[in-house]
Structure formats: C-alpha cells, structure tokens
Amino acid sequence: MKLKPIISDEMATVNSGVSEKVTLAxxxxxxIGSVHLKSIARHLRIHLKYLVEEAVDIAKKALNDVGLEHVSIVNFKGVSQVLEDKSVQGVVVCTPTSTHQKVxxxxxRAGKAVFCEKPVAHNSEAADxxxxVAEECKLPLLCAFHKRFDPTFGPIIKRSRDGEIGQIRYIKTTLRDTMDPSFPGLSTLGGCFLDLALHDVDLACACIGEFPTTVSGDGHAFAKDIEKNKDFDQAIANLKFPSGALATIEMSRFCNYGYDQRLEVFGIEGMLSGSNVHDNHVVAFNSSGTSQPKLQASFPERYLESYYNEMDHFxxxxxxxxxxxISRIDAVAAIKIVEACEKAAKTKTIIDLTW
Known part of the structure; x- marks a missing residue:
C-alpha cells in the first residue's frame, strides 16, 4: 500500500515568523512533556494557557525553567475546565501511553485539535x-513522529521518494539510547519495540513509500529488570516490502558513548546517509590520531529542531x-508493524502482513 506525500522542504527547517497566536493546553x-514545553515556549505563535499536571511543584519548575508566565496549572480532576474553554484551539498530549486514547x-470531542506524542494509543486498534473520532469531529490528530521533521532525516525521506537514488534496495536504521535500563519509568513506555522501533519503522516506510508484507524480529534482555518485564533491551526488526526492498531496524536501550542515531537508504543509483550529531563539529588531528567531541547526550538535544518543527507544523x-x-494510515500502520515485529521476536517466527 502506497503512502501519501510525507514531508516538504519547508517542514525540515525552522520557521519563526510572527502572526496570530494559537492557544494550546x-x-x-x-x-517528553518537558521537551515539548521548550518548543512551545520558543514558538512565537503559541500561547500556552493551561498545563495539566498532577505534580504542581514539577509543573511550576518546568514553566519557570522555560520562562513562561500566566499559565494555569490544572490537575486531571479539573480537566473539564480546560476542555470546556472555547479559547483553547489545541491540546498537546504527553501523558503516559496507557492514557493516550482517553485523553x-x-x-x-471537546472540539480541540490534538498533537499526541507517539504512539497515539497503546495498540493499533485503539489508535485507529x-x-x-478525529474524522467524525473533522479535527486534525497529529501523531508526533518527530524524525520526519528532522533537518537531516526529513530531506532523506523526500530525496528517497523523489527517486534520487533509484529503486530502493535496503534501509538500515540504528537507534541506541543512553537510557539506564533500570530507569524507574521504563515500564510505562510501552516496551522496547513500541517505544524504540516505532519511529524508525515509520521512517523506513516513509522513505520507501510502502508498508512491509513480512516482518521478523529478535531480541535479548541483558538487564534483569527488563527481563522481569519479559521485554528486550537489545533488539532487531527485519522488514520486507512489496517491491522487494529490505529494512533492518537495530535498537538498544543503552549506549555508553552517546545517543547513536543513524539512517542509510541504499538504492540502485546510490545511497543517502544521515549520521550522528556531536556536541560540536571540531575534529582534532595530532600525532595520536584524530578525535571528535562526544555524541549528543539524548533525544532532547539530538532532536531539538525536530521537536520544534513538528510543533510548528501543528x-x-x-x-x-x-x-x-502524517495520515491515519501512517500512524496506525506503524503500530501494526511494530506489534508484528514484537510478536515475531517473542515467538521466533516470520509474520505476514496484509493491507
């Protein structure tokens, strides 16, 4: 099944033009909420009216850190106040994945456009x-696949789809996180495949413009806490597309040298590659060899512009x-593919997908 057009050059750049403001909650x-709060604070056309958060002290500190004033902090029991406020045009959802569908x-249904941190819901059926509901209400629902808006990956998607490297044969993505596998909130993130692979599955599908027909996967839990949750901290997903192209998505919960994020798209006429981002671009050359600064620490630094760009798009x-x-079919298909990859990894099978 072919995807719709994905991204324009304009979406791969920061646009800070001033015009009328949009009121958000x-x-x-x-x-992740603190990451999107920074984009909101930076954006000249957003007025943040409400922050819905149970931990008032954390909410106050977060607002103070980004220099936002006159924002009402509301707990979830008072959410009707926010949803009934007709001045609020959109809602940015950064609550735990298990709550996404409800929020x-x-x-x-309250008449608000919605920006939802991925995934839109905990499984593909709930996401659909x-x-x-969005279609019934005639309102936009944006699944926040921030890699589509990345200044490096966004152009790779477009150039791949424009045919610059001819027929695509193979896509390789690397996603190695710097998160400590014992992170206390890890169990709320939805598992290794849903949390990590989802962005790169969407990235691969966006580059080739197809959805895979067969998938497989494998993984291992090196950390005891991960093993107890019957999850993986090192995993791989393999996708095969109708055109015959293959994709490999490699992911890890822990990487001791920084946030390792790479993309390769190999075609019959060449290759497009997106490499890592370092703290700065200085390379030292001396008698001992060459050295570069460390990779950026984690996703808030690596994807700073991507997060801003997707908020700007919203x-x-x-x-x-x-x-x-990003369409309904894109967002739902990515979850369906990831679910199949996880099942394949846990059952040691190859799974066929139909569209």
Whole structure:
C-alpha cells in the first residue's frame, strides 16, 4: 500500500515568523512533556494557557525553567475546565501511553485539535479508534513522529521518494539510547519495540513509500529488570516490502558513548546517509590520531529542531496554512508493524502482513 506525500522542504527547517497566536493546553510535563514545553515556549505563535499536571511543584519548575508566565496549572480532576474553554484551539498530549486514547478522544470531542506524542494509543486498534473520532469531529490528530521533521532525516525521506537514488534496495536504521535500563519509568513506555522501533519503522516506510508484507524480529534482555518485564533491551526488526526492498531496524536501550542515531537508504543509483550529531563539529588531528567531541547526550538535544518543527507544523495545521502530513494510515500502520515485529521476536517466527 502506497503512502501519501510525507514531508516538504519547508517542514525540515525552522520557521519563526510572527502572526496570530494559537492557544494550546499541554497535558503532562514529564520526560517528553518537558521537551515539548521548550518548543512551545520558543514558538512565537503559541500561547500556552493551561498545563495539566498532577505534580504542581514539577509543573511550576518546568514553566519557570522555560520562562513562561500566566499559565494555569490544572490537575486531571479539573480537566473539564480546560476542555470546556472555547479559547483553547489545541491540546498537546504527553501523558503516559496507557492514557493516550482517553485523553485524545476527550480532547477531540471537546472540539480541540490534538498533537499526541507517539504512539497515539497503546495498540493499533485503539489508535485507529482515535482517528475515527478525529474524522467524525473533522479535527486534525497529529501523531508526533518527530524524525520526519528532522533537518537531516526529513530531506532523506523526500530525496528517497523523489527517486534520487533509484529503486530502493535496503534501509538500515540504528537507534541506541543512553537510557539506564533500570530507569524507574521504563515500564510505562510501552516496551522496547513500541517505544524504540516505532519511529524508525515509520521512517523506513516513509522513505520507501510502502508498508512491509513480512516482518521478523529478535531480541535479548541483558538487564534483569527488563527481563522481569519479559521485554528486550537489545533488539532487531527485519522488514520486507512489496517491491522487494529490505529494512533492518537495530535498537538498544543503552549506549555508553552517546545517543547513536543513524539512517542509510541504499538504492540502485546510490545511497543517502544521515549520521550522528556531536556536541560540536571540531575534529582534532595530532600525532595520536584524530578525535571528535562526544555524541549528543539524548533525544532532547539530538532532536531539538525536530521537536520544534513538528510543533510548528501543528500550529500551521490549526491555522489552515498546511495540511496534516502524517495520515491515519501512517500512524496506525506503524503500530501494526511494530506489534508484528514484537510478536515475531517473542515467538521466533516470520509474520505476514496484509493491507
């Protein structure tokens, strides 16, 4: 099944033009919520009216850290106040994955556009239900696949789809996180495949413009806490597409040398490659050899511009300046593929997919 157009050159750059402001509410200011809060604070066309968060002290500190004032902090019992406020045009959902479906559908039915940190819901069926509600309400629902908006990966998607390297034969992605496998909130993130592979599955599908027909996977839990949860901290997913192209997605929960993020798209006429981002671009040459600065520490640093760009896209969609670039089928298909990869890894089988 072919995908719709993915990303334009404009979406791979930061646009800070000033025009009318869009009023938003942010739900959750945990690990990813604090990242999106920075984008909101930086954006000249966003007015953040509410921050929905149970931990008031954490919410106050987060707002103070980004210099935002006059934002009402509301707990989840008072969420009706936010959803009934007609001045709020959109909601940014950064609550735990298990709560996404409820928060997303509540916001849509209240007449709000929704930006949801991936995944939109805890499984593909629930995600599809969310999009059905969005279509019924005639409102945009953006699944936050930030890698599509990355200044490096975004152009690779477009150039791959434009045929620059001819027929695509193979895609390779690497995602090695710097997270400590004993991180206390790890169990809320949805498992190794859903949490880590989802972005890169979407990336691979976006580059080739197809969904895979067969998938397989494998993994291992090196950390005891991960093993207890019957999850993996090192895993691989293999995809085969209708055109015959193959993709390998390699992921790790822990990487001691930095946040390792790479993409290769190999075609019959060449290759497009996106390499890692370092703390700076200085390379030292001396009698001992050459050296580079460390890789950036984690996702908030590596994808700083990507997070801003996707928030900017959401604002433009609300304002009617851009069409939603990630469709229902894209968001739901990515979860369906990841679910199949995880099942394949746990059952040691190859799984066929139909579309």
């Amino acid at each position: 942010l739900f959750g200011v945990g690990r 997303v559908t509540q916001a849509l 239900e969310c999009y059905k 604002v433009k969609v609300i304002q009617g300046k851009e069409k939603l670039c």
